[in-house]
Amino acid sequence: MAGGQEKVLKRRVKSIQSTKKITRAMELIAATRVVKAQQRALAARPYAEQITEVIQHLSAAGAGKEHPLLRQADSVDKVAFVVITSDRGLAGAYNTSVIRAAERDLQGAQSEGADYSLVLIGKKAAGYFNFRNYRIDAQFTGMSDTPAFEHAKEVAGVITEAFLEGDVDQVRLVYTRFLSVASQRVVVRRFMPLQAVPSQESDGPSADYEFEPAPGEIFDRLLPRYVEARLLAAMLDAAASEHAARQRAMKSATDNAEELETKLSRAMNRARQDSITSEIMEIVGGAEAMSHS
Amino acid sequence: MTLQVELVSPEEVLYSGEADMVIARTTDGEIAFMTGHAPFIGSLGVGAVTIRTSEGDDVRAAVHEGFVEVTDNRVTILSDIAELVGDIDATRARRALEELDRERDVDDAEAETALRRARLRVELADE
Numbered sequence: 001m002a003g004g005q006e007k008v009l010k011r012r013v014k015s016i017q018s019t020k021k022i023t024r025a026m027e028l029i030a031a032t033r034v035v036k037a038q039q040r041a042l043a044a045r046p047y048a049e050q051i052t053e054v055i056q057h058l059s060a061a062g063a064g065k066e067h068p069l070l071r072q073a074d075s076v077d078k079v080a081f082v083v084i085t086s087d088r089g090l091a092g093a094y095n096t097s098v099i100r101a102a103e104r105d106l107q108g109a110q111s112e113g114a115d116y117s118l119v120l121i122g123k124k125a126a127g128y129f130n131f132r133n134y135r136i137d138a139q140f141t142g143m144s145d146t147p148a149f150e151h152a153k154e155v156a157g158v159i160t161e162a163f164l165e166g167d168v169d170q171v172r173l174v175y176t177r178f179l180s181v182a183s184q185r186v187v188v189r190r191f192m193p194l195q196a197v198p199s200q201e202s203d204g205p206s207a208d209y210e211f212e213p214a215p216g217e218i219f220d221r222l223l224p225r226y227v228e229a230r231l232l233a234a235m236l237d238a239a240a241s242e243h244a245a246r247q248r249a250m251k252s253a254t255d256n257a258e259e260l261e262t263k264l265s266r267a268m269n270r271a272r273q274d275s276i277t278s279e280i281m282e283i284v285g286g287a288e289a290m291s292h293s
Numbered sequence: 294m295t296l297q298v299e300l301v302s303p304e305e306v307l308y309s310g311e312a313d314m315v316i317a318r319t320t321d322g323e324i325a326f327m328t329g330h331a332p333f334i335g336s337l338g339v340g341a342v343t344i345r346t347s348e349g350d351d352v353r354a355a356v357h358e359g360f361v362e363v364t365d366n367r368v369t370i371l372s373d374i375a376e377l378v379g380d381i382d383a384t385r386a387r388r389a390l391e392e393l394d395r396e397r398d399v400d401d402a403e404a405e406t407a408l409r410r411a412r413l414r415v416e417l418a419d420e
Contacts, residue, residue: 040304043304043305043306044303044304044305046299046301046306047303047304047371048303050299050301050362050369050371051360051371053362054334054369057334057362057364058334148304149302149304149373152303153373208331208332209331209334210332210333210334211333211334211335212320212321212324212333212334212335212336213321213335213336215334217336218334218335218336218360221336222336222360225371225373228303228373229303232303232304
């Protein structure tokens with residue numbers, strides 16, 4: 001009967017409305033978090049810039065040419081992948097694009113005869129690679145949403161140790177670069193060995209630096225910090241991208257819900273009108289039959 | 294002429310401004326910078342950094358290891374963990390120190406550093 005259909009439609013409209021409320025709220029939350037994450041990424045930049053500058057001055061003075069973190073292996077037998085994903089879903093294609101890029105690169109390395117090692121940040125990457133029986137060497141959760149320096153330090157410690165022990169010959173970083181709120185791009189970057197920092201020969205006064213303690217010693221202490229700062233920058237970029245992706249996903253979900261809502265309430269109104277019309281027809285028909293008798 | 298001073302942690306710039314003098318503690322000992330100081334790069338230990346601003350005020354910060362670079366009257370202090378005195382929670386710092394003192398382990402270098410950090414925090418917070 002027509003009245004039954006109306007009831008069914010009404011229930012669906014209600015459920016869509018409440019879903020819409022949730023997605024709209026998530027969209028707004030994500031929007032504010034993008035801004036915050038961007039600010040954090042911006043605030044972290046001076047440290048990374050300054051530390052790079054100090055390293056340049058140190059290497060201009062001839063320090064650390066032979067540092068183990070700069071060591072290029074003759075042949076790359078094992079590549080470590082650091083994959084930065086989120087803990088939570090509902091962020092559109094954010095996680096799948098990172099994971100797919102990582103897997104493709106990993107298979108590329110394998111086809112060149114290199115072994116792999118996986119260091120995963122975020123539940124999503126862990127879930128994916130676990131399910132497909134990849135060997136996971138380290139996984140970190142609970143840090144990709146709002147990464148702090150301690151988190152970067154923790155992860156950097158694991159990678160640096162593996163690299164220094166010669167367990168891996170190269171470390172690649174797979175994460176999402178935040179270009180703007182509207183555009184983020186997945187990148188695969190070589191992270192270790194560190195590219196030899198270009199020493200500026202033309203930079204005259206750098207030779208006159210006083211050092212305390214010796215340049216080599218400062219360099220040894222500085223380089224791990226540099227690694228941490230760069231990793232933190234990547235994690236902050238990824239966090240901003242995650243929130244931006246979630247905002248976009250939730251916005252389209254809200255838009256979808258809105259569209260469905262109009263469509264369904266239209267159908268519902270028509271169903272109600274139909275049932276009223278047929279009821280009138282029945283009454284009129286009944287009355288007509290009575291008057292004729 | 295004044296010094297341009299920046300105190301930077303990995304997550305933010307803690308202090309940025311002009312100063313007449315900066316006192317820090319490198320791994321080899323205390324050192325003070327004034328305008329015209331020769332270019333310098335040093336590695337910092339656990340210690341207080343004092344920035345004497347052009348107005349004559351002292352800005353103090355607890356710096357737990359880091360680096361300092363001086364060029365062209367610019368002093369940059371980079372530190373993993375640095376706190377301005379105003380940001381230190383005195384009661385929390387004191388409690389942490391007491392705790393560390395109690396379970397003191399002299400052989401452990403890490404515990405020793407933690408203890409030094411806690412002491413520095415309390416010392417600065419008390420001023």
